[in-house]
Amino acid sequence: MAVFVNGVIFDGVDTAAADAWRLDAYVARGGYQALRKILDSKLPQEDVIAEVKNSGLRGRGGAGFPTGLKWSFMPRSFPGDKYVVCNTDEGEPGTFKDRDILRFNPHALIEGMIIAGYAMGTKAGYNYIHGEVFAEYQRFEEALEEARKAGFLGQHILGTDFSFELYAHHGYGAYICGEETALLESLEGKKGQPRFKPPFPASFGLYGKPTTINNTESFASVPFIIRDGAQKFLEAGKPNNGGTKLFSVSGHVNRPGNYEIPLGTPFSTLLEMAGGMRDGKKLKAVIPGGSSAPILPAEIMMSCTMDYDSISKAGSMLGSGAVIVMNEDVCMIKALERLAYFYHEESCGQCTPCREGTGWLYRVIHRIANGEGRPGDLELLDSVGNNMAGRTICALADAAVFPVRSFTKHFRHEFEYAIEHGKTLVDHKWC
Amino acid sequence: MLSAQSLALIDREVAKYPADQKRSAVMGALRIALEERRSTGETPEARCLNQEVIEFVANYLEIPPVAAYEVATFYNMYDMKPVGKYKITVCTNLPCALSGGVNAAEYISGKLGIAIGETSTDGMYTLLEGECMGACGDAPVLLVNNHSMCSFMTPEAIDKKLAELK
Ligand SMILES: Cc1cc2nc3c(=O)[nH]c(=O)nc-3n(C[C@H](O)[C@H](O)[C@H](O)COP(=O)(O)O)c2cc1C
Ligand code: SF4
Ligand code: FES
Numbered sequence: 001m002a003v004f005v006n007g008v009i010f011d012g013v014d015t016a017a018a019d020a021w022r023l024d025a026y027v028a029r030g031g032y033q034a035l036r037k038i039l040d041s042k043l044p045q046e047d048v049i050a051e052v053k054n055s056g057l058r059g060r061g062g063a064g065f066p067t068g069l070k071w072s073f074m075p076r077s078f079p080g081d082k083y084v085v086c087n088t089d090e091g092e093p094g095t096f097k098d099r100d101i102l103r104f105n106p107h108a109l110i111e112g113m114i115i116a117g118y119a120m121g122t123k124a125g126y127n128y129i130h131g132e133v134f135a136e137y138q139r140f141e142e143a144l145e146e147a148r149k150a151g152f153l154g155q156h157i158l159g160t161d162f163s164f165e166l167y168a169h170h171g172y173g174a175y176i177c178g179e180e181t182a183l184l185e186s187l188e189g190k191k192g193q194p195r196f197k198p199p200f201p202a203s204f205g206l207y208g209k210p211t212t213i214n215n216t217e218s219f220a221s222v223p224f225i226i227r228d229g230a231q232k233f234l235e236a237g238k239p240n241n242g243g244t245k246l247f248s249v250s251g252h253v254n255r256p257g258n259y260e261i262p263l264g265t266p267f268s269t270l271l272e273m274a275g276g277m278r279d280g281k282k283l284k285a286v287i288p289g290g291s292s293a294p295i296l297p298a299e300i301m302m303s304c305t306m307d308y309d310s311i312s313k314a315g316s317m318l319g320s321g322a323v324i325v326m327n328e329d330v331c332m333i334k335a336l337e338r339l340a341y342f343y344h345e346e347s348c349g350q351c352t353p354c355r356e357g358t359g360w361l362y363r364v365i366h367r368i369a370n371g372e373g374r375p376g377d378l379e380l381l382d383s384v385g386n387n388m389a390g391r392t393i394c395a396l397a398d399a400a401v402f403p404v405r406s407f408t409k410h411f412r413h414e415f416e417y418a419i420e421h422g423k424t425l426v427d428h429k430w431c
Numbered sequence: 432m433l434s435a436q437s438l439a440l441i442d443r444e445v446a447k448y449p450a451d452q453k454r455s456a457v458m459g460a461l462r463i464a465l466e467e468r469r470s471t472g473e474t475p476e477a478r479c480l481n482q483e484v485i486e487f488v489a490n491y492l493e494i495p496p497v498a499a500y501e502v503a504t505f506y507n508m509y510d511m512k513p514v515g516k517y518k519i520t521v522c523t524n525l526p527c528a529l530s531g532g533v534n535a536a537e538y539i540s541g542k543l544g545i546a547i548g549e550t551s552t553d554g555m556y557t558l559l560e561g562e563c564m565g566a567c568g569d570a571p572v573l574l575v576n577n578h579s580m581c582s583f584m585t586p587e588a589i590d591k592k593l594a595e596l597k
Binding site for chain 1: 448454458494501509526528529534562564565567569570
């Protein structure tokens with residue numbers, strides 16, 4: 001289900017209409033005006049980047065890095081090949097917003113990428129799409145074709161001397177390809193194993209050429225920023241947290257779905273929008289930014305607003321904006337076991353601490369969940385985690401450790417009880 | 432080895448990348464090869480990728496066979512083992528589990544009489560557990576043969592779907 005309240009990307013999109021995603025509908029909503037504005041006025045590249053900087057847009061893929069600043073790192077005047085790459089490898093458990101962008105408003109992404117190409121002097125781009133969403137991949141390819149036919153994409157866009165080609169690349173089932181350098185390896189037709197950084201993609205990216213990678217939602221926000229101005233975008237959110245943001249709400253709520261709301265909206269309001277708790281149960285805990293973000297107990301969460309700064313002050317991360325809601329019937333050990341299994345399964349295996357560590361974390365949590373925990377297991381989890389975090393090529397190892405640390409911190413008594421009594425404290429029900 | 436239609440689709444993939452970067456098309460080419468085998472194979476063994484077809488794809492793209500083989504084994508969705516006519520992958524990751532993902536997998540397992548990871552003896556169904564498909568708001572979700580996503584799979588919806596998959 002998709003529920004859009006208001007916002008930037010889904011402004012005026014009637015998700016119930018079968019053709020809302022098509023070019024005509026997008027143009028009728030004011031689409032491709034930003035691109036026209038840039039080309040008609042021959043807006044200098046620096047000005048486009050400055051506008052994105054001023055908007056306060058922060059990367060929507062997880063790390064929240066300022067998008068305009070990232071764009072300014074690209075060697076714009078470097079004469080050789082350069083690329084812009086979009087990350088639609090949405091695989092962070094709980095996140096399903098980029099899929100809805102491809103489904104309902106793919107041209108916002110296409111226009112955003114064309115503008116990015118213009119601003120950074122690149123002639124080509126790729127959108128890397130998550131393997132499991134084949135229908136969306138096909139739709140995106142169709143949207144590309146529409147844009148080409150209408151002269152928005154390809155050679156001599158709208159009759160100017162600006163040319164930009166854009167293609168879709170379909171993944172085939174590997175969470176790690178969401179990590180930007182693994183994604184580049186995968187685009188090159190290799191195993192998706194992250195690269196050492198530095199060098200960073202801005203100097204050595206796709207095929208060794210300067211490359212900028214952004215999340216789908218980041219690119220799709222750009223047409224609004226250029227068309228309506230950085231100030232308007234900034235004002236939609238709060239200082240240092242510009243704009244609206246898509247939140248994917250899943251778990252024990254009455255109306256799971258995507259909600260595009262101003263950054264800074266109280267969590268309690270978002271919960272209400274999502275129909276409140278299912279079956280009138282009590283809220284126990286929330287993972288506010290995708291499975292890699294530390295979990296927060298209900299009381300802390302209810303005092304947060306949904307923006308980068310507030311969630312980070314509370315000890316977690318806004319991450320991808322995936323809000324996983326859990327009620328009182330959830331055993332925290334069982335919930336953590338599921339996530340630990342995921343990270344173990346998805347480790348690409350090139351760093352020993354991650355390959356071995358994720359296996360250890362899973363096995364120890366699994367035995368605690370099954371009433372076979374041993375005294376010292378919590379200390380063991382700590383020490384395994386300490387040997388992983390910050391000691392690997394990419395952040396997947398950290399992503400595997402954050403949930404373990406936060407679950408065992410906030411719900412320690414559940415773990416202690418299970419180890420001591422050989423059974424879990426909470427009589428667990430998934431739903 | 433592959434049909435003219437599949438080769439034309441692979442050529443379309445190749446055209447997306449710079450002329451000296453044909454290797455980039457290997458993921459798409461393997462997907463297309465697998466789709467052909469899935470739709471024409473009469474037995475579980477004939478529906479998955481094997482060494483021969485992987486080598487064929489590698490030669491077609493002018494890359495070393497081991498490079499294509501590495502890709503086929505790294506990504507989860509390429510079937511490297513015999514697979515039923517209908518491969519059903521149910522998402523049981525945490526967000527889905529909170530809205531019936533685990534229950535859906537158990538229900539299908541009971542109905543088909545096969546455990547997760549197994550193929551039915553008549554070669555019709557393979558049941559697998561999957562990781563997040565980026566559709567958690569529609570839980571329970573499952574994929575049929577990699578490309579067809581089914582949302583809100585309550586027991587009734589599952590009954591209906593299984594009746595279609597004959
Ligand atoms: C293990 C791992 C998985 C990731 N998965 C995704 C993903 O699915 N989508 C995404 O946009 N970024 C993902 N990222 C973050 C990307 O590496 C990168 O920071 C992001 O795409 C940059 O875009 P942004 O600046 O617009 O957010 C992941 C990072 C890691 C370490
Ligand atoms: S940290 Fe894990 S996923 Fe990342 S590169 Fe190392 S082994 Fe691979
Ligand atoms: S957890 Fe099942 S689709 Fe995301």
